[in-house]
Amino acid sequence: MKFASVRGRSALITDAGPIDVETSSGGRFGSDPQRAFDDWDAFRGWAAGASGDVVEHRPEDFGAPVPRPRQIFGVGLNYRRHAEESGLPVPTEPLVFTKFPSAVTGPRGDIALSGDTVDWEVELVVVIGREAHRVRREDAWSCVAGLTAGQDISDRTVQQAGSPPQFSLGKSFPGYAPIGPVLVTADEVADPDDLRVMTTVDGEVRQDSRTSDLVFSVAELIERLSAIVTLLPGDLIFTGTPEGVGLGHRPPVYLRAGQILGTEIEGIGAMRHVLVPR
Structure with missing residues (x-):
């Protein structure tokens, strides 16, 4: 199943195109994409046999498939080669931070740069589908609503300020958590634990892993996070970024106004954002 927000309304993506959830379900499920996660199991059951008229749409009509998550978890240094390029040891425990929900935006549009050291970080984003606490690794995927693409956009100056530094504020400016274009259930991809992730800047490949x-x-992260906190329906887990970030260049290379940031994850789709001055 593929789920999306089209002009702010819940939509299922069929082979023919998006169908409106509220209309197609006769009002059983509403138009608000966030509310679909309130009873995701029932929603998926209905969606399996859903049909309806395709709504007119353009790529720019797609918004964040999860517009108002209650919690967003980020995981740092969660790719081996990214830890190596950062000059840091591979973590033995997940390095967890948060991105604040006000940073969420959709898969297209402008993103205002907060400064001269703003970096790209493509990430597979996990969307939680049911309340999860103390979940075993072997059961973790049953708690997942689906997967989407994301960018953990990061102001490195703000992120590294202070002693010790903190991550969350530098990663939470408006628009610094773009997700989309759709949410894809795990059964829609050949192997949800092995997906290609890419970032391009002005068409040049910067990350490819x-x-x-x-x-x-994914299963380990859910097990470890849920051992401490309660994961809620619609929560997001940004699972980490691979090597190739701007900070890893010598000298570092950062995003500039006028550039186009491209994001793509195999089986999910692509995002496109224009960087603009603050």
């Missing part, structure tokens, strides 16, 4: 290089897999 696979999620099989994750230090802590």
Whole structure:
């Protein structure tokens, strides 16, 4: 199943195109994409046999498939080669931070740069589908609503300020958590633990890796996070970024106004954002 927000309304993506959820379900499920996660199992059951008229749409009509998550978890240094390019040891425990929900935006549009040291970080984003606490690794995927593409856009100056530094504020400016273009259930991809992830800047490939290089897999992250906190329906987990970030260049290379940031994850789709001055 593929789920999306089209002009702010819940939509299922069929082979023919998007169909409106509220209309197609006769009002059983509403138009608000966030509310679909309130009873995701029931929603998926209905969606399996859903049909309806395709709504007119353009690529820019797609918004964040999860517009108002209650919690967003980020995981640092969760690709082996990214830890190496950062000059840091591979973590033995997940390095967890948060991105604040006000940073969420959709898969297209402008993103205002907060400064001169703003970096790109393509990430596979996990969307939680049911409340999860103390979940075992072997059961973790049953708690996942689906997967989407994301960018953990990061102001490195803000991120590294202070002693010790903190991550969350530098990663939470408006628009610094773009996700989309759709949410894809795990059964829609050949192997949800091995997906190609890419970033381009003005068409030039900057990151190109696979999620099989994750230090802590999706299931491990859910197990470890849920051992401490309660994961809620619609929560997001940004699972980490591979090597190739701007900070890893010598000298570092950062995003500039006028550039186009491209994001693509195998089986999910692509995002396109124009960087603009603050």
